[in-house]
Amino acid sequence: MNKLKREFYTRNDVVEISRDLLGKVLVTKVNGIITKAKIVETEAYCGRNDRAAHSFQKRTPRTEVMYDTGGKVYTYLCYGIHTLFNIVTNEKDLADAVLVRAVEPIEGIDAVLKRRNQSTLKRMVSDGPGKVSKAMDISLDHYGLDLVDNDIFIEDHGVDINEKEIIESHRVGVDYAGEDALRNWRFRVKGNPFIGKDYVAKI
DNA sequence: TGCTGGATTCACT
DNA sequence: GTGAATCCAGCAC
Numbered sequence A: 001m002n003k004l005k006r007e008f009y010t011r012n013d014v015v016e017i018s019r020d021l022l023g024k025v026l027v028t029k030v031n032g033i034i035t036k037a038k039i040v041e042t043e044a045y046c047g048r049n050d051r052a053a054h055s056f057q058k059r060t061p062r063t064e065v066m067y068d069t070g071g072k073v074y075t076y077l078c079y080g081i082h083t084l085f086n087i088v089t090n091e092k093d094l095a096d097a098v099l100v101r102a103v104e105p106i107e108g109i110d111a112v113l114k115r116r117n118q119s120t121l122k123r124m125v126s127d128g129p130g131k132v133s134k135a136m137d138i139s140l141d142h143y144g145l146d147l148v149d150n151d152i153f154i155e156d157h158g159v160d161i162n163e164k165e166i167i168e169s170h171r172v173g174v175d176y177a178g179e180d181a182l183r184n185w186r187f188r189v190k191g192n193p194f195i196g197k198d199y200v201a202k203i
Numbered sequence B: 001t002g003c004t005g006g007a008t009t010c011a012c013t
Numbered sequence C: 001g002t003g004a005a006t007c008c009a010g011c012a013c
Helices: A013-023 A108-115 A129-135 A177-183
Strands: A023-029 A033-046 A073-078 A084-091 A095-108 A150-154 A165-170 A188-189
Touching: A013 A033, A013 A084, A013 A095, A013 A188, A033 A108, A033 A129, A073 A129, A095 A108, A095 A129, A129 A188, A150 A177
Parallel strands: none
Antiparallel strands: A023 A033, A023 A150, A033 A095, A033 A188, A073 A084, A084 A095, A165 A188
16 A cells, blocks of 8 residues: 655646546544545646636635645535535645545445445445545544645555546536636546436536 | 625435 | 525625
8 A cells, every 4th residue: 555645746737636536545544443435536626727726816824725735635614514625736835726526435434334324335425525524534623634644645556547437527516717617627437336426417 | 793605415395 | 306504714894
């Protein structure tokens, strides 16, 4: 198991990192419970010239960590209820980030099901960004955490997602971003049962 | 100090 | 298919 190193996160192409993250394994150790899940859906945000990004032309206390060096965790609350999990990328001050939208649980499944109040493992468990953080027990407390040296990190299990297995599509929920909302910066693993169910209609 | 709206989810019909 | 839940950041005053 190779834990991803700083160099993986600090590359300057956030879109490339988003693609590379597909098939990688997100690991969390919260309250002594280890949970692992394969990343099957990501979304890229470019802080400098992407109106969909929180960090676009406004540096605030909330988005401060996006301006830090790649490899940091950016969590924030959406609709007052849901925690969304982002991975900061690129060099310091550039504010790029990747949103993890869906995962496939592979270890600690009992804990995942318990957190999600489910009895069996199915798409429902982790096919949305808010569900991912809940399933993995990621909360706002993890804001600013360093993935390189902490209880939350990403492993490379040698799974290589073929270019042909990646579905590109435009991002959702960011209509306010105008033309930037049309960028094909959302990436999914083709055929994986845990990706968001709307992918057929949105392509 | 107060108002507004959002990178959503889930229960219910 | 639809609507309610729910809270904080950002901005206006």
